[in-house]
Amino acid sequence: MELCVRPARVEDVDGLLAFGMTVVVRTADDWLRAIQLCEEGSRVLHVAVVDGVIAGFGQAHRLDSDGDHGQEGYYLTGVTVLPPYRRQGLAQELTHPRLDWIRERADAAWCFVNATNDASLRLHEKLGFTEVARATSIHGVTFDGGQGVLMRHTFT
Template identity: 40%
Template sequence: MTSDNPQFAAYAPAPGERQPPVAAVVAGAVEEDVPVLAALQARARGGSAGEWAQRIRRALDAERSLVVTARVAGEVVGYANVAFLSAHAPVGYYLTGVTVDPVWRRRGLGRLLTEWRMEWVWGRGEPVWCFVSAENRASLDLHRELGFERVASGPSFQGVAFACGEGWLLRADPPSQGRRRKSSM
């Protein structure tokens, strides 16, 4: 289940292959962050910064969504989204992406951004949902470590199709409502 997809972090499950953790500040994004976030997204995932800026602005303006940034020494090095999706079942709050500048990957920023968003959703008394490509082993490991459990597998979720043909729908319940343990994904 390895992938050469440049959108995913290189799979490095052994702790010795990771960089030392870095201290970062996570906070809600604001309009002034959009150009930096769009440039980061274009560098990490391809496409034009202009197109990414439009998408990021839509997420910032959406009523039940959140865009958060991770900053190291004041520099934006990553960001992530959460959105309330209701187009398809199951309806709820979804982690809809995390992007970390490639030079800052494997430093705990993806985990920090994910935990921050989970707490934000749980503060609303809701479970956290996400869908992940079956090829994205780094993301699957992270979500398993954070207590997500696989609910379903399929070619698409919430209208998003997976290039590899399979994705996993994951769920983590608030600590007061469910399990906070490692799952067996």
């Protein structure tokens, strides 16, 4: 398996559309806007390319406090890996450069995870995240199963 984790580029849009995202990014224009925001420095979007196929992606950006249990700060805002490539370490590989990007901007990184997503909870705990709170909605996101976990990693 040949793996390359790198910042997303305009030519990656067709590969990103294969993820069929319905929550945050849906269209080619949405992906192009996300890539443009990366070029402006207000977010980061990395792709994991395995044997020439975009097998996963991860994003991070700043979120303001919204009174919805979400703290103000820099968040890992999602990592998604296509099913045939899961359980091979791609999510972790996509998380390291996002944490590096946040470390350049803040003293802590935040994320929120569905309480039923054991794999994601284990990954974030392994990377030094600790639970801060649980809620039915965090930054406007609701969770299958009814509860999300707000987590924080303090850089030392």
